[in-house]
Amino acid sequence: MRASVSPDTSPPRGHEAKRLSIVDAAAGVFCREGFAGANIDLIAAEAGVSRQTVYNHHGDKEKLFMAVVRDLTDRCNVGIFATIATFPDQPGDLEADLIGFAVRLNQNCICNRDGKFLRKLIQTEGERYPQLFAEWREQGPGTTWPAIAARFARLAYGGYLTIDDPDVAARQFFGLVNAELQTTFMLGGTPREDEVVQSATNGVRTFLRAFGRRPSPGNVKKHTALANA
Amino acid sequence: MRASVSPDTSPPRGHEAKRLSIVDAAAGVFCREGFAGANIDLIAAEAGVSRQTVYNHHGDKEKLFMAVVRDLTDRCNVGIFATIATFPDQPGDLEADLIGFAVRLNQNCICNRDGKFLRKLIQTEGERYPQLFAEWREQGPGTTWPAIAARFARLAYGGYLTIDDPDVAARQFFGLVNAELQTTFMLGGTPREDEVVQSATNGVRTFLRAFGRRPSPGNVKKHTALANA
DNA sequence: GACGATTTAGACAAGACTGTCTAAATTTAT
DNA sequence: ATAAATTTAGACAGTCTTGTCTAAATCGTC
Numbered sequence: 297m298r299a300s301v302s303p304d305t306s307p308p309r310g311h312e313a314k315r316l317s318i319v320d321a322a323a324g325v326f327c328r329e330g331f332a333g334a335n336i337d338l339i340a341a342e343a344g345v346s347r348q349t350v351y352n353h354h355g356d357k358e359k360l361f362m363a364v365v366r367d368l369t370d371r372c373n374v375g376i377f378a379t380i381a382t383f384p385d386q387p388g389d390l391e392a393d394l395i396g397f398a399v400r401l402n403q404n405c406i407c408n409r410d411g412k413f414l415r416k417l418i419q420t421e422g423e424r425y426p427q428l429f430a431e432w433r434e435q436g437p438g439t440t441w442p443a444i445a446a447r448f449a450r451l452a453y454g455g456y457l458t459i460d461d462p463d464v465a466a467r468q469f470f471g472l473v474n475a476e477l478q479t480t481f482m483l484g485g486t487p488r489e490d491e492v493v494q495s496a497t498n499g500v501r502t503f504l505r506a507f508g509r510r511p512s513p514g515n516v517k518k519h520t521a522l523a524n525a
Numbered sequence: 526m527r528a529s530v531s532p533d534t535s536p537p538r539g540h541e542a543k544r545l546s547i548v549d550a551a552a553g554v555f556c557r558e559g560f561a562g563a564n565i566d567l568i569a570a571e572a573g574v575s576r577q578t579v580y581n582h583h584g585d586k587e588k589l590f591m592a593v594v595r596d597l598t599d600r601c602n603v604g605i606f607a608t609i610a611t612f613p614d615q616p617g618d619l620e621a622d623l624i625g626f627a628v629r630l631n632q633n634c635i636c637n638r639d640g641k642f643l644r645k646l647i648q649t650e651g652e653r654y655p656q657l658f659a660e661w662r663e664q665g666p667g668t669t670w671p672a673i674a675a676r677f678a679r680l681a682y683g684g685y686l687t688i689d690d691p692d693v694a695a696r697q698f699f700g701l702v703n704a705e706l707q708t709t710f711m712l713g714g715t716p717r718e719d720e721v722v723q724s725a726t727n728g729v730r731t732f733l734r735a736f737g738r739r740p741s742p743g744n745v746k747k748h749t750a751l752a753n754a
Numbered sequence: 755g756a757c758g759a760t761t762t763a764g765a766c767a768a769g770a771c772t773g774t775c776t777a778a779a780t781t782t783a784t
Numbered sequence: 785a786t787a788a789a790t791t792t793a794g795a796c797a798g799t800c801t802t803g804t805c806t807a808a809a810t811c812g813t814c
Contacts, residue, residue: 310811311760330649332562336802346762351803415711420559420649422712429712437708464705464727471704471728475696479666482644483651483658498693499700506734539781540790565772575792580773761810771800780791 315353318343323364327416331361331424361421362428368414369432375405376440383447390456390508391500398473398496406474407486416484441466457507465507472499544582547572552593556645560590560653590650591657597643598661604634605669612676619685619737620729627702627725635703636715645713670695686736694736701728 321343325334336357340347354360379401384393405411422429441463448469449462459465476495480487487495550572554563565586569576583589608630613622634640651658670692677698678691688694705724709716716724 314761328652330559330561332559335800347802348763348804349761352760355803357802416648418711419645419713423557433708433712461727467704467707468701468728468731471700471707472697475700476693478696478700479662482647483662484648498690499697502697502735505736506731543791564770576772577774577793578791581790584773586772755814757812757814759811759813762808764806766805767803769800769802772798773796775796776794778792780789782787782789784786784788 314343314345314349318345318350318353318360319364319367322360323368323413323417326361326364326421327413331357331421336360362425365414365417365425365428365432368410368417369435371410372405372414373436373440375408375410376401377443379404380440380443380447383444385447385450386454387451387456391504394469394500394503395493395496398469398500399492402474402477402487402492402496403489407492412484412486415481444469456509458509459507469499469503472503475499543572543574543578547574547579547582547589548593548596551589552597552642552646555590555593555650556642560586560650565589591654594643594646594654594657594661597639597646598664600639601634601643602665602669604637604639605630606672608633609669609672609676612673614676614679615683616680616685620733623698623729623732624722624725627698627729628721631703631706631716631721631725632718636721641713641715644710673698685738687738688736698728698732701732704728 318339322334322339325339325342329335334357336350337347339360340350343350350360354363379397382400383397384390387393406415418429418432445462445466448457448459448465451457452459452462452465457465473496474481476498477487477491480491547568551563551568554568554571558564563586565579566576568589569579572579579589583592608626611629612626613619616622635644647658647661674691674695677686677688677694680686681688681691681694686694702725703710705727706716706720709720
């Protein structure tokens with residue numbers, strides 16, 4: 297149970313750094329070339345290590361691939377939850393706040409390096425590793441969608457929106473907000489910031505036309521008053 | 526100008542059939558294995574021809590790949606335009622008719638064999654062949670989106686919808702209607718029919734909450750009367 | 755400065771794949 | 785039936801890749 301020699305920094309300092317740089321390089325190469333086309337020599341070169349070191353760390357091309365997917369999933373999840381934390385629970389300007397949230401999520405989680413890579417690996421190799429990607433599905437969408445849906449539910453409870461099913465609304469929010477980016481995403485491209493903003497703006501406007509406060513105008517005041525009490 | 530020997534059936538009967546079966550088999554293998562992982566021996570075996578025949582017909586792995594993408598694009602386009610032709614221009618029950626259209630488009634164009642394959646090839650190899658996929662972009666989305674947008678515009682002109690920008694509305698329609706299928710699409714899966722119907726139903730309802738006839742209730746009658754005149 | 759762990763370069767065997775070639779077999783149309 | 789075109793099976797050279805092995809070099813720490 298107790299560590300006899302060294303406390304818990306057993307691996308030398310550079311060890312983990314190399315591991316990281318290998319996984320990073322591997323992510324890029326796997327994305328560009330696909331699993332079959334990925335060349336371990338090239339990964340080693342891009343990581344700045346020798347081929348043998350790659351094998352020392354990960355043992356196997358397939359194991360390396362799995363490490364890449366798991367790492368990307370973890371890092372993306374961190375980013376997504378950090379962004380969800382910025383969801384406007386008590387919005388001043390609902391439209392502007394939701395647009396801001398959508399843009400943040402796109403820029404920080406979907407369109408950044410990790411997001412792009414993870415998405416591509418899922419698309420290209422998902423069918424080859426059902427177990428690995430079942431894991432991703434649980435860890436990723438399985439945890440993030442409910443979290444987002446909960447935020448929309450709270451917004452509805454606060455009287456800012458009129459929503460039947462928060463889970464459906466959450467997914468539709470994304471469908472709308474990314475509606476104009478689909479073709480770019482398909483080809484693996486990164487939309488320009490103004491495209492992201494444009495799509496988010498149009499999407500949020502439509503979303504609010506559908507779900508914006510409808511029933512009684514007094515509703516909101518009542519709820520906000522309660523929240524401020 | 527005139528065909529001297531044989532009218533225009535120059536190639537023997539089985540020739541084109543073999544070409545087709547090669548392209549078909551190649552589509553499946555390229556999708557499953559990726560370009561680099563695709564094995565020409567395997568393609569030949571699945572097509573039921575010898576490897577040499579594959580080379581006789583297409584010359585080269587890369588040329589074969591391009592032939593596959595072009596064939597799929599063509600066939601998908603045919604399907605999409607056939608489905609667009611069933612767009613409800615003068616709907617009886619607008620909600621039901623739009624749901625039907627969305628479901629048809631998904632089942633006949635997006636989720637069928639050709640649609641799945643083309644989508645996957647674009648996702649996985651799009652970045653490797655910029656020119657080829659620029660071609661696809663023109664031939665595919667470049668022609669189908671305007672056609673669909675035109676149908677929505679007509680629906681708006683007929684007073685059935687209140688739409689600012691038909692192009693945006695068309696893309697948002699798809700974002701909504703496929704909102705609940707994204708994860709399945711990502712992993713290359715085929716959603717069950719009831720999932721397609723469910724997502725389409727929820728999507729169309731939201732779409733109509735946003736774009737359904739709003740301004741004056743008399744609007745519709747006037748326009749339909751005109752159309753019937 | 756010395757020790758243990760890690761990393762490196764390079765060689766290596768085994769296997770897989772592409773694309774070509776040839777000669778025989780088969781199909782198609784006349 | 786015959787002639788032309790097409791297809792087939794198989795061998796083949798050349799290239800590439802993975803994963804292992806070894807001996808030397810380097811790093812981090814005491």
